[in-house]
Amino acid sequence: MNDTAAALPKPVAGQAEGRRGGLLRRLRYVEPVTLLWLLLVLVLLFLVAAPLLKLFSVSFQAQETGTFTLSNYATAYGRARYLDALVNSLTLGLASAAIAVLLAVPMAWAVSRTDMPGKGFTWAVVLGAFIMPPYLGAVGWILLAGPNSGFVNRFWQWLTSSEGTLFNVYSFEGLALVIALHSFPLVFIFVKAALDLVSSEMEDAANILGAGTWTAMRKVTLPLVWPSILGSFIIVFLETIALFGTPAILGIPARINVVTTQLWQFFEYPVRVEVAAAYAMPLLLVTIGLIAVQKLLLARKGFVSQTGKGGERRMIRLGPWRWAMFGWCALVGALSVAMPLLVLLQASFAKAWGRGISLDNLTLRNYHLLIFEHEMAMTSIWNTIWFSAAAATAAVLIALLVAYIVNRRLMPFGEVLGFLAMAPFVIPGIVMAIGFYAAYASPPLALYGTAALIIFAFTARFLPIAYANSSAAIRAVHPEMEEAARILGSGRLQAVSRITAPLLRKALLGGWLIVFIVASRELSAAIFLVGPRTRTMAVLLYDLSEAGNFEVLAAFGGLLLLITLVLVGIGMKLVGRDFMLRRM
Amino acid sequence: MSRLVLRGLTKAYGKLTVVDGVDLTLAAGEFVSLLGPSGCGKTTTLRMLAGFVEPTAGSIELDGKVISAPGLVMPPERRQMSMIFQSYAIWPNMTVAENVAFGLKLRKLPAEEVRRRLWEILEVVQLGHLAERYPAELSGGQQQRVALARAIVVKPAVLLLDEPLSNLDASLREEMRFEIRRLHDEFRITTVYVTHDQAEAMATSDRIAVMNAGRIEQVDAPHLLYTRPKTRFVAGFIGRTNLVEARLEGSEIGFDGCRMQMGQINGVPQGGSRPILLSIRPQSIGLHRVRPAGGEGRPVTPGTVVQRVFLGESWDYVVMPQGSGLRLRVTAPPLQVHEVGEAVWLEFDPRQMALVE
Numbered sequence: 001m002n003d004t005a006a007a008l009p010k011p012v013a014g015q016a017e018g019r020r021g022g023l024l025r026r027l028r029y030v031e032p033v034t035l036l037w038l039l040l041v042l043v044l045l046f047l048v049a050a051p052l053l054k055l056f057s058v059s060f061q062a063q064e065t066g067t068f069t070l071s072n073y074a075t076a077y078g079r080a081r082y083l084d085a086l087v088n089s090l091t092l093g094l095a096s097a098a099i100a101v102l103l104a105v106p107m108a109w110a111v112s113r114t115d116m117p118g119k120g121f122t123w124a125v126v127l128g129a130f131i132m133p134p135y136l137g138a139v140g141w142i143l144l145a146g147p148n149s150g151f152v153n154r155f156w157q158w159l160t161s162s163e164g165t166l167f168n169v170y171s172f173e174g175l176a177l178v179i180a181l182h183s184f185p186l187v188f189i190f191v192k193a194a195l196d197l198v199s200s201e202m203e204d205a206a207n208i209l210g211a212g213t214w215t216a217m218r219k220v221t222l223p224l225v226w227p228s229i230l231g232s233f234i235i236v237f238l239e240t241i242a243l244f245g246t247p248a249i250l251g252i253p254a255r256i257n258v259v260t261t262q263l264w265q266f267f268e269y270p271v272r273v274e275v276a277a278a279y280a281m282p283l284l285l286v287t288i289g290l291i292a293v294q295k296l297l298l299a300r301k302g303f304v305s306q307t308g309k310g311g312e313r314r315m316i317r318l319g320p321w322r323w324a325m326f327g328w329c330a331l332v333g334a335l336s337v338a339m340p341l342l343v344l345l346q347a348s349f350a351k352a353w354g355r356g357i358s359l360d361n362l363t364l365r366n367y368h369l370l371i372f373e374h375e376m377a378m379t380s381i382w383n384t385i386w387f388s389a390a391a392a393t394a395a396v397l398i399a400l401l402v403a404y405i406v407n408r409r410l411m412p413f414g415e416v417l418g419f420l421a422m423a424p425f426v427i428p429g430i431v432m433a434i435g436f437y438a439a440y441a442s443p444p445l446a447l448y449g450t451a452a453l454i455i456f457a458f459t460a461r462f463l464p465i466a467y468a469n470s471s472a473a474i475r476a477v478h479p480e481m482e483e484a485a486r487i488l489g490s491g492r493l494q495a496v497s498r499i500t501a502p503l504l505r506k507a508l509l510g511g512w513l514i515v516f517i518v519a520s521r522e523l524s525a526a527i528f529l530v531g532p533r534t535r536t537m538a539v540l541l542y543d544l545s546e547a548g549n550f551e552v553l554a555a556f557g558g559l560l561l562l563i564t565l566v567l568v569g570i571g572m573k574l575v576g577r578d579f580m581l582r583r584m
Numbered sequence: 585m586s587r588l589v590l591r592g593l594t595k596a597y598g599k600l601t602v603v604d605g606v607d608l609t610l611a612a613g614e615f616v617s618l619l620g621p622s623g624c625g626k627t628t629t630l631r632m633l634a635g636f637v638e639p640t641a642g643s644i645e646l647d648g649k650v651i652s653a654p655g656l657v658m659p660p661e662r663r664q665m666s667m668i669f670q671s672y673a674i675w676p677n678m679t680v681a682e683n684v685a686f687g688l689k690l691r692k693l694p695a696e697e698v699r700r701r702l703w704e705i706l707e708v709v710q711l712g713h714l715a716e717r718y719p720a721e722l723s724g725g726q727q728q729r730v731a732l733a734r735a736i737v738v739k740p741a742v743l744l745l746d747e748p749l750s751n752l753d754a755s756l757r758e759e760m761r762f763e764i765r766r767l768h769d770e771f772r773i774t775t776v777y778v779t780h781d782q783a784e785a786m787a788t789s790d791r792i793a794v795m796n797a798g799r800i801e802q803v804d805a806p807h808l809l810y811t812r813p814k815t816r817f818v819a820g821f822i823g824r825t826n827l828v829e830a831r832l833e834g835s836e837i838g839f840d841g842c843r844m845q846m847g848q849i850n851g852v853p854q855g856g857s858r859p860i861l862l863s864i865r866p867q868s869i870g871l872h873r874v875r876p877a878g879g880e881g882r883p884v885t886p887g888t889v890v891q892r893v894f895l896g897e898s899w900d901y902v903v904m905p906q907g908s909g910l911r912l913r914v915t916a917p918p919l920q921v922h923e924v925g926e927a928v929w930l931e932f933d934p935r936q937m938a939l940v941e
Binding site: 488 | 663667676677738
């Protein structure tokens with residue numbers, strides 16, 4: 001009976017052995033996971049903790065001598081122009097978040113609760129707005145609503161035979177609207193997820209007591225999802241105040257200075273990292289504080305309806321109003337995706353975009369120039385692809401290992417790892433970039449201008465996305481799956497590679513693709529860290545926008561979108577239709 | 585076949601002690617169940633046996649070698665054991681054959697032998713025709729058989745089962761009980777079986793260890809647990825019973841007007857005068873319209889039917905002996921009908937009573 005058991009290593013025997021034997025025995029039973037844990041701690045300290053600490057310490061150091069000083073703070077907050085930028089950021093954040101909520105909540109309600117037609121179309125709109133890099137949308141809106149030459153304004157002038165301007169995108173309102181048109185998908189995803197949890201019986205209970213459809217929605221449904229609305233409002237607010245591209249493209253010509261564009265100015269020659277670090281502190285503190293508020297809001301479970309799958313869900317019949325709702329979704333789709341995309345596409349194939357669509361204006365010169373002649377374009381495409389791929393691989397790998405250790409409770413204090421992996425979530429990308437610059441750009445590591453610096457920053461910045469993804473995936477695999485392999489004689493690492501990893505493959509691929517996509521269009525972290533040879537597509541796009549060559553810029557944006565669309569297509573095919581839009 | 589010894593095995597999480605000084609010895613080839621309500625520590629004990637949990641105190645020995653002690657836990661993969669999990673843990677990315685052959689391949693057996701033993705075991709659990717299927721295509725019972733085959737095919741030193749039948753429907757569960765026992769009779773693997781279902785434990789086990797609040801209350805063969813429960817918990821957990829407070833007076837035991845010679849009750853120590861607790865099974869009490877003879881030292885007492893329920897296979901009466909606050913449950917066959925309020929006679933059988941702590 002014991003013939004195969006004999007093939008296994010015999011248990012080490014008895015208590016009679018000396019102390020030395022006991023120690024050896026102990027070492028033989030140490031799992032490799034302990035070493036792995038140590039390695040991960042070091043990696044996370046390098047990627048997350050060190051840049052943040054450096055950012056903090058450098059803000060108190062004199063530039064030349066490195067001695068303690070408060071003068072950086074005095075400089076950073078010593079001029080009215082700098083303080084105005086702070087106020088501008090806050091107002092812009094509030095305005096964008098408010099517009100995004102107004103745009104998205106009716107859409108979420110219509111898709112989740114009503115018989116509105118064209119729900120697939122609405123999903124496509126949301127996905128489209130989500131995929132479109134924000135600075136590209138901003139360029140599209142310059143073509144649409146530039147004060148004199150924008151299509152919308154020219155159409156208005158033609159319609160009214162006047163010299164007037166319907167809408168000037170180079171304005172505070174223009175900035176707020178363009179940002180909201182990019183960020184409303186976040187509100188949609190959050191609020192729809194909450195609405196999906198409200199069972200029809202909640203509304204039925206209000207109906208039976210005498211409330212009509214409208215009253216039930218106002219008094220029961222909306223209050224139930226109120227924390228989600230507020231939570232997504234906070235997220236959009238934070239996205240906005242951390243955003244660099246759109247304010248730089250639209251705000252600088254309009255002389256609207258915000259925190260991120262001011263930070264960028266501190267980085268213009270001569271680079272004043274110390275002042276930038278001091279000036280970034282409010283951004284960091286506001287973000288940490290508001291994320292905490294948002295967590296509190298969403299943690300009050302009694303508020304959100306938690307009946308979950310229980311309870312039947314019926315769609316509210318809107319009658320003729322369903323077409324009004326559909327009209328709203330179509331309008332948002334037109335403003336956020338269709339119109340900017342159309343004018344960008346037109347410009348990319350045009351000799352001069354202002355001449356509109358005509359045969360003699362049509363050319364492939366812009367693409368030809370980029371692909372065969374431009375000195376940086378192809379390099380930046382290659383850079384973008386391999387930086388993003390490397391960062392996505394590193395982030396998913398680290399996240400997977402950390403999530404595994406935390407979820408399986410392999411180590412005491414495993415949560416410390418999880419905390420570090422999630423920490424970049426509360427650090428605006430631009431702040432993180434300054435931290436990386438301060439910590440690693442200069443000697444001893446002297447990584448400035450290297451690919452490594454950007455890859456490290458991308459990895460750290462998108463680690464939380466990968467971690468949330470891996471953590472959910474690992475929780476879905478029953479620990480007994482692995483234990484079954486171990487009791488049959490495979491070590492932990494072997495069990496993970498033979499059993500757990502294959503089961504996680506699909507989810508991990510989804511996480512990898514999401515990180516790749518967001519990394520490939522990341523501007524705010526990249527722009528502070530790129531050197532002459534390490535420019536990414538996003539940075540080059542920004543350079544082109546400063547040069548004002550919109551035809552070439554549009555063509556380059558088209559290439560970036562093409563790459564993104566290919567990846568989204570792969571993701572939908574391999575992982576599932578909604579892989580980008582799952583609420584994490 | 586291996587001999588397994590648990591000595592003072594203890595597991596505490598902070599101040600919460602979930603397993604509290606468990607002593608248990610399994611002879612080679614023995615089938616022992618750990619039976620108890622949820623939270624009694626039986627699964628934690630099993631996971632310590634498998635090496636997934638480190639004990640806080642005590643030790644586990646396999647064939648005389650310590651495999652678990654505080655700070656010294658041989659990892660599961662080196663214990664030569666097998667385990668069947670509550671969720672089955674059949675790997676969905678492998679076929680039935682790949683699942684079952686997994687352990688054999690890890691043991692680096694020649695391909696020829698792997699194939700031979702794989703097909704042998706698939707025949708034994710009647711899964712030969714499903715070898716190339718994936719688990720998602722199998723029924724719950726078939727998945728259970730895959731788990732059994734995967735665990736047994738490596739001929740483990742010890743087989744551990746963690747509530748393996750709790751996810752099956754009632755009729756299938758009954759069938760699998762006999763299947764598990766049949767496989768044990770065929771392979772004689774030392775087995776520890778964790779369950780909260782006493783019928784499962786009784787159908788499969790050589791001995792049952794009843795656990796409560798982290799401790800083993802009693803270890804005995806199934807029929808002894810039923811007829812000779814040693815503690816109040818075991819008497820109440822295994823089957824139904826009436827717990828009756830009685831007095832020991834010299835050589836006599838009395839309660840509510842009934843007097844018995846203590847020699848007739850199993851395990852009552854001699855002498856003294858003190859209160860004791862008796863377990864009296866409902867089906868050991870006779871119910872009569874007229875006063876029975878009460879031979880062989882069987883005490884009788886009059887009473888009144890206060891409640892009744894018909895359960896199909898039997899009547900379940902509640903009877904109050906005259907001049908007492910006791911409410912005794914009495915089981916009677918379907919044709920023995922008494923109305924509520926009817927006066928009856930109760931007849932006790934001291935040989936079927938047990939003194940419990």
